[in-house]
Amino acid sequence: MKHLLDFQAWSKGSLENILETAKVMADVLERPVKKVPALQGYTICTAFFENSTRTRLSFELAARRMSADVITFNSATSSTAKGESLQDTIATLEQMKIDCFIVRHEASGAAHSVNKFSKAKIINAGDGRRAHPTQALLDAYTLLQRFGSLEGLEVAIVGDVRHSRVARSNAELLPKLGAKVRLCAPATLLPKELEGDGVSTTTSLEEAVSGADAVMALRLQLERMNTGYIPSLEEYRSLYQINAKTIQLAKETAIVMHPGPMNRDLEIEGELADSSKSVILEQVKNGVPVRMAVLYHLLVGKG
Amino acid sequence: MKIEIKNARLADDSSRDIRIKNGVIVTTLSGEADVTIDGSRYLVSPALIDPHVHLRVPGQEEKETLETGLSAAVAGGFGSIVCMPNTSPAIDHPELVQKLIRDAEALGLARLFPSAALTVGRNGKHLSDAAALQKAGAVMLTDDGGTNEDAGVLRLALEYAHALGLVVSVHAEDASLRGDGVMNESATSERLGLPGNPVAAEAARIARDLEICALTGSRLHIQHLSSARGLALVRDAKARGLPVTCEVAPHHLTLTDTMLESERFYCDPVLKVAPPLRSATDCAALLEGLRDGTVDCIGTDHAPHTAAEKQHDMKIAPFGIANIEITFPLLYTRFVETGKLELSRLIELMTTGSAKILGWKPPSLEVGSVADISLFDLQSTKTVDSKQFKTKARFDSPWQSEPLRGWAVCTIVRGKIVFDAR
Numbered sequence: 125m126k127h128l129l130d131f132q133a134w135s136k137g138s139l140e141n142i143l144e145t146a147k148v149m150a151d152v153l154e155r156p157v158k159k160v161p162a163l164q165g166y167t168i169c170t171a172f173f174e175n176s177t178r179t180r181l182s183f184e185l186a187a188r189r190m191s192a193d194v195i196t197f198n199s200a201t202s203s204t205a206k207g208e209s210l211q212d213t214i215a216t217l218e219q220m221k222i223d224c225f226i227v228r229h230e231a232s233g234a235a236h237s238v239n240k241f242s243k244a245k246i247i248n249a250g251d252g253r254r255a256h257p258t259q260a261l262l263d264a265y266t267l268l269q270r271f272g273s274l275e276g277l278e279v280a281i282v283g284d285v286r287h288s289r290v291a292r293s294n295a296e297l298l299p300k301l302g303a304k305v306r307l308c309a310p311a312t313l314l315p316k317e318l319e320g321d322g323v324s325t326t327t328s329l330e331e332a333v334s335g336a337d338a339v340m341a342l343r344l345q346l347e348r349m350n351t352g353y354i355p356s357l358e359e360y361r362s363l364y365q366i367n368a369k370t371i372q373l374a375k376e377t378a379i380v381m382h383p384g385p386m387n388r389d390l391e392i393e394g395e396l397a398d399s400s401k402s403v404i405l406e407q408v409k410n411g412v413p414v415r416m417a418v419l420y421h422l423l424v425g426k427g
Numbered sequence: 428m429k430i431e432i433k434n435a436r437l438a439d440d441s442s443r444d445i446r447i448k449n450g451v452i453v454t455t456l457s458g459e460a461d462v463t464i465d466g467s468r469y470l471v472s473p474a475l476i477d478p479h480v481h482l483r484v485p486g487q488e489e490k491e492t493l494e495t496g497l498s499a500a501v502a503g504g505f506g507s508i509v510c511m512p513n514t515s516p517a518i519d520h521p522e523l524v525q526k527l528i529r530d531a532e533a534l535g536l537a538r539l540f541p542s543a544a545l546t547v548g549r550n551g552k553h554l555s556d557a558a559a560l561q562k563a564g565a566v567m568l569t570d571d572g573g574t575n576e577d578a579g580v581l582r583l584a585l586e587y588a589h590a591l592g593l594v595v596s597v598h599a600e601d602a603s604l605r606g607d608g609v610m611n612e613s614a615t616s617e618r619l620g621l622p623g624n625p626v627a628a629e630a631a632r633i634a635r636d637l638e639i640c641a642l643t644g645s646r647l648h649i650q651h652l653s654s655a656r657g658l659a660l661v662r663d664a665k666a667r668g669l670p671v672t673c674e675v676a677p678h679h680l681t682l683t684d685t686m687l688e689s690e691r692f693y694c695d696p697v698l699k700v701a702p703p704l705r706s707a708t709d710c711a712a713l714l715e716g717l718r719d720g721t722v723d724c725i726g727t728d729h730a731p732h733t734a735a736e737k738q739h740d741m742k743i744a745p746f747g748i749a750n751i752e753i754t755f756p757l758l759y760t761r762f763v764e765t766g767k768l769e770l771s772r773l774i775e776l777m778t779t780g781s782a783k784i785l786g787w788k789p790p791s792l793e794v795g796s797v798a799d800i801s802l803f804d805l806q807s808t809k810t811v812d813s814k815q816f817k818t819k820a821r822f823d824s825p826w827q828s829e830p831l832r833g834w835a836v837c838t839i840v841r842g843k844i845v846f847d848a849r
């Protein structure tokens with residue numbers, strides 16, 4: 125594959141390959157010398173037009189673990205703040221012989237448009253509300269680690285689905301790998317149009333969580349209350365918080381996930397996030413080998 | 428200048444000689460013509476009239492100037508256009524109206540008929556000096572782009588304008604339902620994670636404005652109607668006898684929201700317009716509206732921007748498509764050639780229909796009429812190439828590379844050839 129913009133052009137087989145490779149990469153990271161020469165001589169640019177320190181660090185570490193040279197473009201501190209367009213910025217960076225752009229942008233389709241005017245490989249590190257494919261891959265990897273297979277798994281994703289690229293990417297990826305996704309939110313934050321093969325929607329937390337293998341809470345942006353999507357944080361908490369009580373409805377073996385950063389005791393109870401049911405820190409940890417695997421597949425081949 | 432168009436083929440397939448002298452269609456020329464045109468090769472029609480053009484003057488000359496905009500108009504076969512007042516400053520002062528007309532006349536291209544702001548500064552609050560604006564030459568009042576949120580103000584404006592015999596046109600979208608929508612609210616918008624603007628925003632506002640139209644009995648024109656639902660409301664209102672008219676833009680007839688998910692136009696703001704592109708069902712309904720008379724005219728809503736502005740992302744890029752040069756060939760090729768629309772009806776929608784909403788007498792090719800005439804080549808195929816446009820917006824068009832027939836080859840205004848591509 126040339127790019128990872130979303131999963132539309134990706135087959136189940138090549139996605140499984142990436143997850144397989146991620147396992148190998150995870151082993152590398154357990155060694156005393158956590159570095160392989162696979163991407164020596166390659167130059168990777170993290171082009172972040174929207175701030176996200178965690179995702180950027182995870183990508184940069186993944187690239188460095190594979191011996192790539194990494195440069196960082198941060199729009200908040202550079203020329204886009206002075207009105208330079210995405211196209212001009214990428215064209216400028218491209219002159220520095222970049223092999224792969226890792227693009228984060230607040231607009232849907234930004235990674236696609238970079239593809240139009242760059243010859244480099246492109247990894248979408250989050251575009252608007254649309255897609256965040258490596259997050260979904262690391263979620264799938266985390267599920268795989270726990271359950272051995274995604275076939276038949278029931279995954280509840282609870283929270284601000286409307287504004288979430290994580291929810292959209294998971295709803296695209298997990299069914300491809302055999303899991304079923306239940307999207308759950310207050311009606312104002314739940315676009316029914318996302319329903320499809322292996323994806324259902326419900327406004328009832330009980331319905332979403334009952335019998336689930338995994339429950340993922342999404343971050344609730346506090347501004348949603350000011351813009352009228354929810355009446356109050358109290359009401360949201362009482363109806364949609366993932367906590368010790370609501371997780372009882374899920375399977376006993378169920379795991380609790382969160383893409384971070386968390387609003388503790390809002391969408392997720394702090395204590396539950398710290399409990400043995402939680403895989404939230406594993407998700408962060410898995411980000412690095414999964415991103416290594418993506419870089420490896422895109423840059424040195426092997427479908 | 429004396430012009431003779433021999434064997435001019437008209438929309439009804441009849442054919443006749445047309446002679447022009449001193450800006451008027453005459454019976455005989457008395458002497459040799461300066462220019463003789465073989466009309467048998469072309470469709471000859473009264474010059475097209477566009478009730479909805481953004482010329483960007485004054486204040487946004489980086490997007491369009493009178494010269495580029497009016498050159499684009501005549502290259503599209505238009506002899507008269509109405510420009511919108513959402514300029515900087517807004518066209519809300521008689522002197523601005525007079526200056527536009529004067530400057531356009533000096534260029535000698537298409538005739539320019541400014542519309543003026545319905546409210547001062549297009550703020551939707553205080554009525555502009557309608558009588559003075561009309562005296563200065565304004566032919567329409569509108570806050571286009573602005574959505575007349577205050578229904579009470581619109582009511583007063585309609586009553587006031589009606590007494591003057593001026594038509595008020597509205598950009599019918601409920602701003603609060605539209606929200607920050609940048610495309611039609613649909614499965615596509617949800618998949619793309621782009622803020623949606625629902626059909627309900629247009630339909631709800633049309634319903635409100637039709638009630639005000641009924642209340643006041645005043646002439647109301649609805650601009651760039653985009654949805655089947657909006658059209659149905661207008662159809663009902665017309666059946667009730669309300670004095671309402673409406674226009675449809677070429678992009679709403681030929682492009683759909685799902686194109687934003689296509690490889691070529693993925694989240695591409697070249698497809699960002701207001702109101703937004705809708706579904707194929709809406710396109711089909713609008714076409715039916717052209718046929719059954721619910722739609723009175725085509726308004727191009729030619730809305731040029733700079734390439735840099737349109738290269739921004741879907742959220743930041745401005746709304747609008749530059750289309751005046753290809754509107755006739757586009758609609759001819761898509762609808763007339765395919766048998767979906769009669770040629771005479773398309774011509775009517777772009778001449779008589781536009782004249783009617785402005786209260787003008789129907790343009791004509793009869794002796795005694797002003798010599799505003801357009802010739803179109805219905806045979807030769809030419810692909811759309813925005814780089815060749817006269818408008819300043821010469822970047823990628825949604826119709827780029829589409830093979831079309833029906834291109835304007837000659838436009839005559841006031842008896843003078845102002846565009847000639849024969």
